[in-house]
Amino acid sequence: MTCTTRRPTSVVRDHLAWLAAAGMTRQAVTADSGVSDRTLRNVIHGTRPSVNGDTAALLLAVRPRAVVENGRLPALGTVRRLQALVAYGYGIEHISTLSGLSMRHLFDLVAGRRPTVTIRVRHMVTDVYERYSTTPGPSKWAWAAGRARGWALPGAWDNIDDPDAVPQRGYTSRPDRLPGVLVGRVLRGEASIHTLTDDERAELWQRWAAERAAEGIAPTVSAFTRTFGLRYATAARIRTAALSGTETNPYERKVV
Incomplete structure (x- = not known):
């Protein structure tokens, strides 16, 4: 029987955090649950407020296997x-x-x-x-x-x-400043968007929009503001820069 009741993402994410603390890798959770890696990442990063009931049930059923x-x-x-x-x-x-x-x-x-x-x-x-x-x-x-x-x-x-x-x-003294590294951290919720340069913010929009499009979700400016805690006008400038290939704000100080 298919479960149609959706579960809060926070509940499933807390369970995944417990699994990680018990030594379960993301690959292990994927293998044991049958849930795709992309779906698992979306749950971990909280891109949606709720999770499909079937998906939630599969993930919540996973138990640690790395404990000795x-x-x-x-x-x-x-x-x-x-x-x-x-x-x-x-x-x-x-x-x-x-x-x-x-x-x-x-x-x-x-x-x-x-x-x-x-x-x-x-x-x-x-x-x-x-x-x-x-x-x-x-x-x-x-x-x-x-x-x-x-x-x-x-x-x-x-x-x-x-x-x-x-x-x-090949990492430098600032590995987070290598191309795409800090952007990935922000995308995963591990760092603040305010640490990014203008060009990196444009890249963030492109990668974020691509992930949403792959899930069939429209990459709107409003959603971007909610996800990364920005003002609407700032998010709109980032979107414009990402689509035009220009900097978000040529007068903004670069992060070095």
Whole structure:
């Protein structure tokens, strides 16, 4: 029987967040639920206020499969987050202060001496990573140490929890400023549109509009304002720039 009742996106997104915290990658959720990756991304990013009942039921039925005995999780994603923060200028002492975890514990993790972590530790590290992974840290020593060890910067990862994921190389001291990287973060709700340059805002419209068109939804200026928290006039200028190939506002200061 087909379920016609729609479920709030927030309910399904909270369930997906729980799965992610338990070590489930997006690919694993897709495989276990049968829901397409595009639909899953739309739910995660909240592009619609509600989810089709059948889709919601499939996603809500997924249960963690990465939890190992005694309630611990694979440490891979946590280790990658810590190494990325160090390579971005956050020393272990600084991360310890931000996370509340001991320096000894953190040193063991970044060195790969702990194959598993508790859900609590994963949450604590993930929280720091999400808050600081788009802002360079203050420690030049940490920066150099991370680079010397070849640790990937935050922006290098497409899915940092995926064991098969390979970080993109060639990142500069500002990986978020590489073409399309920061735009992708804004599109996914991980960064503010106010961090973008004029050209990047135009690219954001183009990518956002393409995603909506693929779902059969009209890419309107009003929807763009609601999604990214802009004034209507600002969103209209961005749309005009995206369609004409000109800058949104030639007098606006560029982000460097």
